[in-house]
Amino acid sequence: METIVVLTGPTAVGKTYYSIGMAHALNGEIVSCDSMQIYRGMDIGSAKPSKEERKGIPHHMIDIVHPKESFSVAKYQTMAKEAIGDILERGKLPLVTGGTGLYLNALLYHMDFGPIPTNQEYREELFQLLEEEGKEALYSRLQELDPASAERIHPNNVKRVIRALEAVEMGKEPLNDFSGVKEKTEDYKVILMGLTMERSKLYDRINRRVDLLMESGLAEEVRGLLDAGLTEDDISMKGIGYKELIDYYLGRCDLDTAVDQIKKNTRHYAKRQMTWFKRYEDLKWFHLEQYAGEEEALEDMIKWVKAKR
RNA sequence: GCCCAGAUAGCUCAGUAGGUAGAGCAGGGGACUGAAAAUCCCCGUGUCCUUGGUUCAAUUCCGAGUCUGGGCA
Numbered sequence: 001m002e003t004i005v006v007l008t009g010p011t012a013v014g015k016t017y018y019s020i021g022m023a024h025a026l027n028g029e030i031v032s033c034d035s036m037q038i039y040r041g042m043d044i045g046s047a048k049p050s051k052e053e054r055k056g057i058p059h060h061m062i063d064i065v066h067p068k069e070s071f072s073v074a075k076y077q078t079m080a081k082e083a084i085g086d087i088l089e090r091g092k093l094p095l096v097t098g099g100t101g102l103y104l105n106a107l108l109y110h111m112d113f114g115p116i117p118t119n120q121e122y123r124e125e126l127f128q129l130l131e132e133e134g135k136e137a138l139y140s141r142l143q144e145l146d147p148a149s150a151e152r153i154h155p156n157n158v159k160r161v162i163r164a165l166e167a168v169e170m171g172k173e174p175l176n177d178f179s180g181v182k183e184k185t186e187d188y189k190v191i192l193m194g195l196t197m198e199r200s201k202l203y204d205r206i207n208r209r210v211d212l213l214m215e216s217g218l219a220e221e222v223r224g225l226l227d228a229g230l231t232e233d234d235i236s237m238k239g240i241g242y243k244e245l246i247d248y249y250l251g252r253c254d255l256d257t258a259v260d261q262i263k264k265n266t267r268h269y270a271k272r273q274m275t276w277f278k279r280y281e282d283l284k285w286f287h288l289e290q291y292a293g294e295e296e297a298l299e300d301m302i303k304w305v306k307a308k309r
Numbered sequence: 310g311c312c313c314a315g316a317u318a319g320c321u322c323a324g325u326a327g328g329u330a331g332a333g334c335a336g337g338g339g340a341c342u343g344a345a346a347a348u349c350c351c352c353g354u355g356u357c358c359u360u361g362g363u364u365c366a367a368u369u370c371c372g373a374g375u376c377u378g379g380g381c382a
Contacts, residue, residue, distance in 0.1 A: 011346075036346055046346080072343035102345050113343060154340085157349040163342075199337095240346045264335080269346050275339060 001189045002088050005305055006096040008033070008104060008277060009195030010270035012206045014288065016049045018195065019097040021298040023057040026095070026305060029087045031080055032061040033098030033107070036239045038076075039067045041225060044218045045241035047209070060087075067225065067236035074113040077106035081187065088188075101276035108190060108280075110183040116171045126162050141165060191308045193301060194277055197288045203267050210241075210263045219245055219255070240265045 005028070007019050019030055032038070036046035040063045048062060060083040065071050080096075080103070087094040096107060105111060130138055139155040142165055149164040184190075196202075222245040230237055232246045241262050248258040277283060284304060291297035 034346085035344090070344075073345075074343045076343095100345065102341070102347095106342090111342070116343075118343060152341095154349055157340095159344070159348045160341080163344090167342085235344045235347080238344075238347060242346090265346080267336095271337085272339095272341095272346090276341080276345095278339095 001186075003189045003191060003309055004084060004088075004094040004096060005191045005193065006033075006104065006108070007193050007195070007301075008097070008099055008283075010202060010273040010277075011047075011099055011266060012209045012270065013195045013197060013202060014205075014294070015097055015099070015195060016047070016053060017294060018298055018301060019095055020049070020053065020055055020057050022302055022305065023093075023095050024055065025298075025302045026093050028093035028095040029058045029060065031083050031087070031094050031096045032059060033080070033096050033100055033103045034061075035071075035076075035100040035103060036236075037062045037098070038065045038071060039063075039236045040065065041067060041228075042221070042236060042239070042242070044213055044216050044221045045239060047213070065236075067230055067234060070118075070235060072118070073102050073106050074117075076103045077111070077113065080107060084188070099273050101273060105182075108185055108192070110185055114171070116167045119166055119170050122166055122169050123162060126165055130158060130162075135161070138162065138165070142168075191305055192280060192283045193304070194280070194283045194285050195288060196274070196285055201289060202270060206266045206270060207263050210259060210266060213241065214259060219248075222246065223249065240269060 005022070005026070007015055007022065009015055022028060023030055034046065036042060037048050038061060039046070042048075049059065061076070061080055064079065084094045084096075084107075096104070098104070106113075126138060129141075135155060135158050138158065138161050139150065142153070142161050143150040145168045146164055149167075150161075153160045153164060155161070197205075218241055222242055225237065225242070226246070226249060232238075232243065232250075237243060237246060244258045244261040244265065247253050247261070248255050253261070286297060286301060288297055291300070
């Protein structure tokens with residue numbers, strides 16, 4: 001079985017630097033695992049590595065979708081697996097890097113998303129029901145049609161309730177229960193690594209990075225996307241950094257408030273990511289504050305991968 | 310110097326007709342099947358500024374002090 005390396009960790013922890021360093025040392029190519037970097041034109045806010053930062057290392061799964069288009073885990077799974085297969089075929093090491101937990105699961109586990117795509121018309125019908133009769137009505141409909149899913153989903157989690165209802169409507173049978181044991185993928189052997197640091201230090205880094213993104217022109221990027229016809233209803237614009245600046249441009253708050261919100265939401269996001277990663281039992285954590293410098297940490301990571309292969 | 314207002318959770322404040330107190334935010338924990346940077350769930354003990362007094366009982370009422378705002382000189 002072929003081997004892939006996964007490097008994950010919360011936002012702003014420094015994944016980019018280490019991924020590129022490892023790719024260099026291990027003859028690898030990077031497969032991004034990030035739900036925002038897939039969008040073209042959303043560069044600053046998603047902290048995409050620049051051409052210079054990439055140092056000639058090929059990056060896959062970046063800039064693959066127009067921000068008006070809809071995307072999904074299922075699509076990610078298919079495309080990322082293709083990219084990985086291609087890299088392996090060329091005799092190089094795939095280095096999956098990013099912090100989108102669900103996308104990572106789609107690669108790490110045997111997750112068959114099945115033949116149930118989205119159904120926009122039915123979703124709209126359900127939104128109609130939601131507006132007219134409230135989320136209780138949605139939920140009781142799910143209890144009736146798919147009691148097992150209703151058991152798993154909280155009534156307030158409208159988005160999931162709608163998706164489950166959609167599955168019943170489209171598939172005429174309920175979604176599988178994945179909540180129990182997850183089988184690891186048989187496609188490849190995975191070396192799973194995570195970067196972390198003390199929470200307060202990570203939060204400091206996040207706050208500083210948001211200021212840096214603003215200096216790099218995040219506000220102008222958002223302005224440009226709005227001018228290009230994107231709106232707050234586009235899913236791509238619900239990313240952190242984008243939605244808050246839209247509030248500013250729509251006059252709902254001043255710029256300082258928007259920036260503070262970006263920082264806060266990024267901190268919350270990092271926390272949620274950590275919750276997700278804690279579930280991976282075989283993940284090797286690298287605590288970055290324990291190293292004298294970046295080079296030393298990078299060396300240790302490379303050593304670890306070489307020992308594992 | 311005088312007058313007024315305030316002092317309660319990390320922050321902003323509410324409240325107790327006297328029986329040691331609770332919201333929002335921040336923060337923490339968790340969930341996660343086609344929107345996932347999304348969406349959702351759970352978590353609140355702190356010298357109620359200090360000190361005298363009244364009282365069975367004071368964070369609450371009264372007096373003094375300290376600090377912070379604002380006003381007048």
